[in-house]
Amino acid sequence: MEEPRTSTPFPEVAGHPALDLVDTVHWRLDPSRAIDTLTDFADVIAWCRQLGLAPSAVTDAALLTATPAATATREHRAVVALREAVYEAVFERSERAAELVAREHAAALSRSALRRREEPATWEWDVPHDATGPRAAIAMIAHDLLTADLASARQCADDACGWVYLDRSPRRNRIWCTAAGCGNRNRVKRHQAKRTS
Numbered sequence: 102m103e104e105p106r107t108s109t110p111f112p113e114v115a116g117h118p119a120l121d122l123v124d125t126v127h128w129r130l131d132p133s134r135a136i137d138t139l140t141d142f143a144d145v146i147a148w149c150r151q152l153g154l155a156p157s158a159v160t161d162a163a164l165l166t167a168t169p170a171a172t173a174t175r176e177h178r179a180v181v182a183l184r185e186a187v188y189e190a191v192f193e194r195s196e197r198a199a200e201l202v203a204r205e206h207a208a209a210l211s212r213s214a215l216r217r218r219e220e221p222a223t224w225e226w227d228v229p230h231d232a233t234g235p236r237a238a239i240a241m242i243a244h245d246l247l248t249a250d251l252a253s254a255r256q257c258a259d260d261a262c263g264w265v266y267l268d269r270s271p272r273r274n275r276i277w278c279t280a281a282g283c284g285n286r287n288r289v290k291r292h293q294a295k296r297t298s
């Protein structure tokens with residue numbers, strides 16, 4: 102049995118789960134510092150659980166123990182590829198990347214079923230209750246993001262951070278991923294540069 106993960110929660114500052122997924126890479130714009138916090142399939146499951154993206158059958162620790170190592174590796178790699186495709190499709194306008202999201206979305210739909218739920222009353226995609234479930238749930242949100250209005254998609258103005266988000270500020274002038282993190286650090290940096298110049 103794997104120990105439950107106790108590491109810091111994944112960031113949720115993006116305003117859309119598919120961009121929160123992109124933000125599982127820290128310091129994306131500085132290859133010497135970049136940290137990928139989705140290190141394996143256990144992280145993928147933990148991420149889906151934290152975001153409330155998939156039914157418990159797909160986010161439960163039991164799924165991990167029931168998944169053969171080779172399948173876990175395959176699913177982890179596929180999710181990372183999907184994450185990078187979201188980034189490239191939104192921020193680099195890559196058609197190849199958008200095609201990958203489209204393929205994953207079509208595959209996810211073909212293996213999911215619409216199920217009625219109440220409160221809120223809606224029909225909801227029920228992804229496969231197996232190791233492909235997390236990838237399917239992620240493909241659904243990736244497609245939702247790509248086909249939504251992307252005019253407010255932004256990347257943090259920090260040189261290295263690379264976190265992305267939807268700017269929903271009233272004046273459309275949010276330039277930092279978080280005011281307390283990159284905003285504050287860059288304010289201090291500017292202040293120090295002024296004092297020493």
Ligand SMILES: [Zn+2]
Pocket residue numbers: 257258259262263264277278279282283
């Ligand atoms: Zn930032």
